[in-house]
Amino acid sequence: MTTLKKTVLFSMLLLAFASCKDDEVTPQKAMATFTVNVENVLAPASYLASGTTNFLAPGESQTITFNAGKGQFLSFATMYVQSNDLFFGFDDSGLQLYDDMGAAVTGDVTAQVKLWDAGTEVNEEPGVGPNQAPRQAGPNTGMTENGVVQLVNDGFTYPAVASLIKLTLAHDGGTMFTLTLDNISGSSSIPSPLAPGNWVVAGMDTPLFTEGQAASAGLEGIAEDGDNSKMTTRLTDATGFVSPFAPGVYAVHSMDVNPIFTNGAGDKGQGLESLAEGGDPSALNTSLTGAMGISTNGVFNTPVGASAPGPLMPGNSYSFTFDAEDGDYLSIATMLVHTNDLFYAFGENGIALFQNGSPVTGDVTGNVQLWDAGTEVNEYPGAGNNQPARGGGTTGTDENGNVMPVNDGFTYPPVNQAIKVTITAM
Ligand SMILES: [Ca+2]
Ligand SMILES: [Ca+2]
Ligand SMILES: [Ca+2]
Known part of the structure; x- marks a missing residue:
């Protein structure tokens, strides 16, 4: 081995040793x-808020507080008890809570309330019919109608909606509203309680019924018997953030x-x-x-x-x-x-x-x-x-x-x- 070769070999060994040593000092x-x-x-949730309306005898009222933003609507349904399957409600898409300028809707909104026929039980003369809630033998008694939800149009004469029920909205600031529901039917020609019902705040939707379509079982319970249990369960399950x-x-x-x-x-x-x-x-x-x-x-x-x-x-x-x-x-x-x-x-x-x-x-x-x-x-x-x-x-x-x-x-x-x-x- 020449001196030159020895030097190269030594250098290589030194390098190998050095790099090995380096690994030990700073591990990867x-x-x-x-x-x-x-x-x-x-x-998933369909509705921002929902709840129930109370049984309200003539002269009684209820206030409901809720939050809603632009593009959200209030719906409600409560039975006109002296009927077979009629209920009060806004249009199926609900009441717009902010106008087109973005201002909160306030004041008396009763003009937007209509008397609807659920289409589930054949109508009898209001305040008299034997299968209407105050007189029927039991819940869901009466002749099945197999119809659709539509504005009442049965040939009988009804008191004006505005003589039976009154809805007033107050805006409490921010997104908070208070709805006052009054049963004012005491001085009408056919006084009637309002039965337990439901309310809901939703976006573009028809949360309680769709005009021209068959009623859900939940709406049938509300409209025939004042029984809001099924609708309450459905709404509760679909409500949340x-x-x-x-x-x-x-x-x-x-x-x-x-x-x-x-x-x-x-x-x-x-x-x-x-x-x-x-x-x-x-x-x-x-x-x-x-x-x-x-x-x-x-x-x-x-x-x-x-x-x-x-x-x-x-x-x-x-x-x-x-x-x-x-x-x-x-x-x-x-x-x-x-x-x-x-x-x-x-x-x-x-x-x-x-x-x-x-x-x-x-x-x-x-x-x-x-x-x-x-x-x-x-x-x-x-x-x-x-x-x-x-x-x-x-x-x-x-x-x-x-x-x-x-x-x-x-x-x-x-x-x-x-x-x-x-x-x-x-
Ligand atoms: Ca009917
Ligand atoms: Ca009935
Ligand atoms: Ca913040």
């Missing part, structure tokens, strides 16, 4: 590819960074406001790109199986994938759309993506909270006229508050009944 960090799934698990989630943002970051917000501090002015009020994650995503301590970030905006970006409806998921190494944290934010400025996120530091050197995998929903961005004053969830569904977007009243877990006196579904976040690591 664990790395993994993570896929995060954000699912909207809110239960439901909302899409908006396109959101994620960031992979180091431990000492609060990339999206700091609990108890004001919005950083880096785009959270437009994400939380208008469901637009683009400004926040731009701010995060290249920011100190952020290794990866992006927008999630296309529901799994969809071909284009859009809101996340109940039962659907957003999904995104990224690489991260031991020591990295994950933060996310997605707006709860039918609110003013609420969003789902982990805590201010996000969640650790590795535990004891192993990538985190599984359901991490327990780390999610519903946060208030503190930038817009909250209105009734699902009804507020400054919420995006009613054209509000970023137009509400400035809140000048801090980012914090929502605590506004309104009721929201428990987090784990609204959102499910799972992580899969490979």
Whole structure:
């Protein structure tokens, strides 16, 4: 072996030893590819609010308070007891609660009330018929009509609706209304109680009946017997808060960074406001790109199986994938759309993506909270006229508050009944 060859060999050995030594001093960090799934698990609901109306003898009245926003309608049905199957109600689509200029409808709305025939029992002379509720042998007694719901038109003479019932609406501010239902039939030609019925606040819908179609079993019970039990069960099951989630943002970051917000501090002015009020994650995503301590970030905006970006409806998921190494944290934010400025996120530091050197995998929903961005004053969830569904977007009243877990006196579904976040690591 020549001296030159010996020197080369020695150098190679030295290099090999050095690189081996280097590995021992700084071991490779664990790395993994993570896929995060954000699912909207809110239960579907058709109606914002619903309830019952009382038995009201002549001279009695009832007040009902509810919240409703633009584009929402009030419906009710209560039996005219001195009949076989007649009931009072608005048109099948209900009473529009805001006029075309967006002003709340108030005052006496009795002119919108009609006397309907449920079409389920053949009509007899009002106030006399032996199969009418005050005189019938039992519930659902009388000749079956096999008809459809329509305005009463049976040849008998009825007192004017406005001499039997009176409905008055007051607007209590914001989205709150109070309905007063008066039985004023005492001085009419056929005084009658009003039987237990139902009311409901809905969007574009025909929640209690559809003119020209057969009555549901629930409406039949109301109209023939003043029995609102079936309708109450159906409405209750279909009433509640439901909302899409908006396109959101994620960031992979180091431990000492609060990339999206700091609990108890004001919005950083880096785009959270437009994400939380208008469901637009683009400004926040731009701010995060290249920011100190952020290794990866992006927008999630296309529901799994969809071909284009859009809101996340109940039962659907957003999904995104990224690489991260031991020591990295994950933060996310997605707006709860039918609110003013609420969003789902982990805590201010996000969640650790590795535990004891192993990538985190599984359901991490327990780390999610519903946060208030503190930038817009909250209105009734699902009804507020400054919420995006009613054209509000970023137009509400400035809140000048801090980012914090929502605590506004309104009721929201428990987090784990609204959102499910799972992580899969490979
Ligand atoms: Ca009838
Ligand atoms: Ca009957
Ligand atoms: Ca707020």
